[in-house]
Amino acid sequence: MKKASLIMIIGSLLLLGLFKFPLWHIQLEAPQYPDPLGMHIFIEGIQGEEEFDIQNIDGLNHYIGMRTIPKPEEMWEFEVFPLVIIAMVVLGVLIGILGFIGKVGYNWFLGWFVLMSVLGVLGMYDFNAWLTDYGSNLDPNAIMKLTHPDGTPMTYSPPLLGHEKMLNFDVTSLPHTGAWMMFVGMSLTVVAFFVGRRKREKRA
Amino acid sequence: MKKLSLPTVLFMTLATVFTGCKDQGDKSNGALTSNAAERVYVEPGQYDEFYAFLSGGFSGQMSVYGIPSGRLLKVVPVFSQDPEKGYGYNEETKPMLNTTHGFIPWDDTHHPDMSQTNGKLDGRWIFMNGNNTPRVARISLSTFETEEIMEIPNSAGNHNSAFVTENTEYVVAGTRFSVPIPQKDMPIKDYKGNFKASLSFLSVDQDSGEMDLSFQIRLPGFNYDLAHPGRDKSHGWIFITTYNTEEAHTLQEVNASQNDKDFIAAVNWKKAEEYIKEGKFKTEKAEYAHNIFDEDTHMATSTIKDEVRVLDASELPGLVYFLPTPKSPHGCDVDPTGEYIIGNGKLSADLTVHSFSKMLDAIENEKFDGEAYNIPILNFEDVLGGTVKQPGLGPLHTEFDGKGNAYTTFFISSEVVKWNVGTWEVLDRKPTYYSPGHLSIPGGNSQEPWGKYVLAMNKITKDRYLPTGPEMNHSAQLYDISGEKMELLSDFPTIGEPHYASMAPADLIAPNSKKIYKLSENKHPHAATSPADVRVERDGNEVHVYMTMVRSHLNPDNIEGIKVGDKVYFHLTNLEQDFDVPHGFAVIGAENAELLVMPGSTETLVWEPKKVGVWPFYCTDFCSALHQEMSGYIRVSPEGSNTELKWSLGEE
Numbered sequence: 001m002k003k004a005s006l007i008m009i010i011g012s013l014l015l016l017g018l019f020k021f022p023l024w025h026i027q028l029e030a031p032q033y034p035d036p037l038g039m040h041i042f043i044e045g046i047q048g049e050e051e052f053d054i055q056n057i058d059g060l061n062h063y064i065g066m067r068t069i070p071k072p073e074e075m076w077e078f079e080v081f082p083l084v085i086i087a088m089v090v091l092g093v094l095i096g097i098l099g100f101i102g103k104v105g106y107n108w109f110l111g112w113f114v115l116m117s118v119l120g121v122l123g124m125y126d127f128n129a130w131l132t133d134y135g136s137n138l139d140p141n142a143i144m145k146l147t148h149p150d151g152t153p154m155t156y157s158p159p160l161l162g163h164e165k166m167l168n169f170d171v172t173s174l175p176h177t178g179a180w181m182m183f184v185g186m187s188l189t190v191v192a193f194f195v196g197r198r199k200r201e202k203r204a
Numbered sequence: 205m206k207k208l209s210l211p212t213v214l215f216m217t218l219a220t221v222f223t224g225c226k227d228q229g230d231k232s233n234g235a236l237t238s239n240a241a242e243r244v245y246v247e248p249g250q251y252d253e254f255y256a257f258l259s260g261g262f263s264g265q266m267s268v269y270g271i272p273s274g275r276l277l278k279v280v281p282v283f284s285q286d287p288e289k290g291y292g293y294n295e296e297t298k299p300m301l302n303t304t305h306g307f308i309p310w311d312d313t314h315h316p317d318m319s320q321t322n323g324k325l326d327g328r329w330i331f332m333n334g335n336n337t338p339r340v341a342r343i344s345l346s347t348f349e350t351e352e353i354m355e356i357p358n359s360a361g362n363h364n365s366a367f368v369t370e371n372t373e374y375v376v377a378g379t380r381f382s383v384p385i386p387q388k389d390m391p392i393k394d395y396k397g398n399f400k401a402s403l404s405f406l407s408v409d410q411d412s413g414e415m416d417l418s419f420q421i422r423l424p425g426f427n428y429d430l431a432h433p434g435r436d437k438s439h440g441w442i443f444i445t446t447y448n449t450e451e452a453h454t455l456q457e458v459n460a461s462q463n464d465k466d467f468i469a470a471v472n473w474k475k476a477e478e479y480i481k482e483g484k485f486k487t488e489k490a491e492y493a494h495n496i497f498d499e500d501t502h503m504a505t506s507t508i509k510d511e512v513r514v515l516d517a518s519e520l521p522g523l524v525y526f527l528p529t530p531k532s533p534h535g536c537d538v539d540p541t542g543e544y545i546i547g548n549g550k551l552s553a554d555l556t557v558h559s560f561s562k563m564l565d566a567i568e569n570e571k572f573d574g575e576a577y578n579i580p581i582l583n584f585e586d587v588l589g590g591t592v593k594q595p596g597l598g599p600l601h602t603e604f605d606g607k608g609n610a611y612t613t614f615f616i617s618s619e620v621v622k623w624n625v626g627t628w629e630v631l632d633r634k635p636t637y638y639s640p641g642h643l644s645i646p647g648g649n650s651q652e653p654w655g656k657y658v659l660a661m662n663k664i665t666k667d668r669y670l671p672t673g674p675e676m677n678h679s680a681q682l683y684d685i686s687g688e689k690m691e692l693l694s695d696f697p698t699i700g701e702p703h704y705a706s707m708a709p710a711d712l713i714a715p716n717s718k719k720i721y722k723l724s725e726n727k728h729p730h731a732a733t734s735p736a737d738v739r740v741e742r743d744g745n746e747v748h749v750y751m752t753m754v755r756s757h758l759n760p761d762n763i764e765g766i767k768v769g770d771k772v773y774f775h776l777t778n779l780e781q782d783f784d785v786p787h788g789f790a791v792i793g794a795e796n797a798e799l800l801v802m803p804g805s806t807e808t809l810v811w812e813p814k815k816v817g818v819w820p821f822y823c824t825d826f827c828s829a830l831h832q833e834m835s836g837y838i839r840v841s842p843e844g845s846n847t848e849l850k851w852s853l854g855e856e
């Protein structure tokens with residue numbers, strides 16, 4: 001159980017990477033941008049990949065009536081997400097320590113993972129809802145109003161995951177370092193669960 | 205097959221007759237190798253390997269080309285007003301063209317020279333002369349803008365300029381014409397012995413690049429033509445060709461070509477520094493303008509300075525020596541080792557090469573052959589390093605490939621000749637089209653040349669391009685010199701009359717090239733860096749409009765309350781922070797120019813409305829899909845009317 005608990009602690013601590021590294025990265029490529037524009041989505045706010053990328057993305061988006069990229073204070077998520085992550089790290093480490101001194105069993109590790117997964121899915125759902133709203137809730141006075149061949153108004157939600165062609169832009173949206181650290185961390189907690197169970201079975 | 209015009213045939217016949225060279229009989233594209241096109245072809249989206257900075261001669265500008273493609277990258281206004289960019293027309297840059305003669309909106313640029321560190325090109329700045337109204341400019345190679353212009357007092361015909369010492373300690377500027385110093389009303393026939401020359405040393409601040417006229421050396425009244433600072437072992441010296449040592453003042457074509465030998469003046473500037481330290485200078489009254497463009501305020505200021513420290517070469521021993529050089533030498537070039545000083549006697553059949561170490565030896569042993577105005581003349585034979593025998597006609601300029609070879613242009617026989625430094629043997633020759641002046645090898649005047657290409661700048665173009673009336677642009681010709689024989693690769697038209705070019709590898713310059721000005725660092729006193737700063741203010745009959753520009757609107761877009769007789773200052777700030785998105789600004793009836801405002805910077809256009817009406821203004825630089833909509837109106841009421849001053853954007 002000692003080894004499993006250590007893995008549990010390390011796994012939970014890896015979530016702290018989210019405070020340093022971006023969770024997600026959205027890149028916009030077009031012929032007239034030989035240096036692609038990019039957005040780094042942190043749990044505490046959105047930053048341009050280069051110093052003026054946000055300003056330039058906003059400049060482009062105003063043609064199709066998108067709102068400007070939100071500042072941290074404009075979205076409740078950027079206040080709540082860091083608190084949730086901190087809480088999960090503290091909880092994970094606590095469970096790990098309690099496991100280490102034999103106060104809780106390995107099932108708690110899996111319990112933490114399930115809770116984190118639920119929160120993660122909720123987060124993704126929220127993020128996707130925001131992207132959809134951001135790309136479809138357009139200014140009615142937008143300079144350019146484009147429609148699909150069937151006549152429905154075009155919307156511009158960047159993909160949650162993967163690549164999509166938006167007008168003249170190739171938009172690619174992928175998890176970034178912070179997310180990968182989180183995934184590895186979460187996987188470790190599952191590993192901790194199995195390691196703990198195997199130890200128990202051997203002893204039995 | 206190209207038709208040969210009579211002048212062409214004459215030129216080439218002359219060349220053949222005089223040089224006795226066989227391969228000049230080729231048809232006029234020379235020995236153009238079949239894959240030359242591939243070697244100058246730079247694929248779309250790919251970069252050239254080198255930058256070439258060409259002086260614009262009487263255009264007063266500097267043009268920037270990519271090499272080997274010969275693509276024009278930019279024209280940088282230096283001494284000339286440029287309506288394309290508003291340089292010299294807007295309020296910010298007008299002070300750049302201020303002189304003690306007043307506002308001089310043009311000049312004659314000859315010699316761009318890049319800053320150096322340890323004798324190697326360092327890609328920080330280009331210095332360039334204004335020949336007519338003596339000036340030296342400094343152009344930043346991060347912004348490609350003219351940042352400083354220093355007027356040179358006591359000078360006339362600032363041809364012998366701007367030459368940079370090994371660590372950019374000084375930019376050296378010598379006078380071509382001698383004049384009365386101080387200037388006065390006197391008979392021209394009394395030239396001899398009364399006219400004098402000045403050699404100016406402009407020190408350079410290594411961080412900011414800012415120049416200071418540190419001191420001048422007073423020299424006899426000859427013509428000082430071209431110069432080259434010593435390198436490596438000859439560091440601390442500068443060598444200058446002279447002509448008209450006869451001191452003729454009339455029909456100089458004949459009277460200044462009488463002496464069999466003129467001089468190369470060897471000036472020991474380290475010695476000059478010692479004399480300055482010892483206080484052996486005279487402080488003389490001399491007015492000159494010093495103009496500086498500040499990158500943060502986006503504004504230039506002009507200051508008139510009033511004195512200069514002068515060292516008199518006739519009174520201070522060890523400062524200057526004369527090296528006899530046949531015959532009316534023009535170019536003066538020092539090889540990368542610093543040992544050889546090539547004096548291109550433009551009327552001489554041979555090329556004379558002086559040896560620096562022999563010169564030092566002769567000075568030490570005081571082997572003098574007389575003096576001129578108390579300045580020792582060394583013995584020709586004592587300082588002679590070698591002679592290139594009968595290389596061609598009318599040698600002008602020499603550059604080096606770093607592999608022990610020199611390349612000299614011959615104006616009269618119209619060719620580039622390759623010869624060996626040391627054996628003095630002619631190795632190769634190629635015709636030029638036609639009559640070359642300077643030539644340039646990347647780093648070819650430094651200790652470390654990139655001996656891959658030579659660019660010859662021709663004075664005459666004749667049949668090289670489609671005719672464009674009596675005047676055609678001058679032609680530059682690019683040769684590959686990486687092999688044993690030179691190969692002509694291409695030719696391309698240039699701007700004005702390019703004299704010299706400084707060439708450098710792209711990777712020395714490109715990484716430092718600025719992409720935008722940061723709005724957060726904009727310290728222009730009239731900047732409007734956010735929509736909240738937008739306003740219009742009246743002060744008597746002066747109206748200041750604080751306007752912003754962004755794709756695709758000018759803010760405000762409607763202004764009322766302007767009256768005939770007002771002086772309207774449009775202060776425009778470009779809020780973009782995206783590479784290569786300038787906005788322009790033009791208003792009807794403006795008597796100056798339009799503006800081209802770079803991202804993050806502020807520029808001011810003055811407009812004095814003369815007619816009542818509602819007049820449009822608009823963006824001149826196609827900036828976005830809605831560029832045509834980037835416009836507004838300004839209402840001009842009659843003089844004395846009381847239309848309320850107001851402005852708006854997006855209001856009904």
Ligand SMILES: [Cu+2]
Nearest residue numbers: 787823827834
């Ligand atoms: Cu515009």
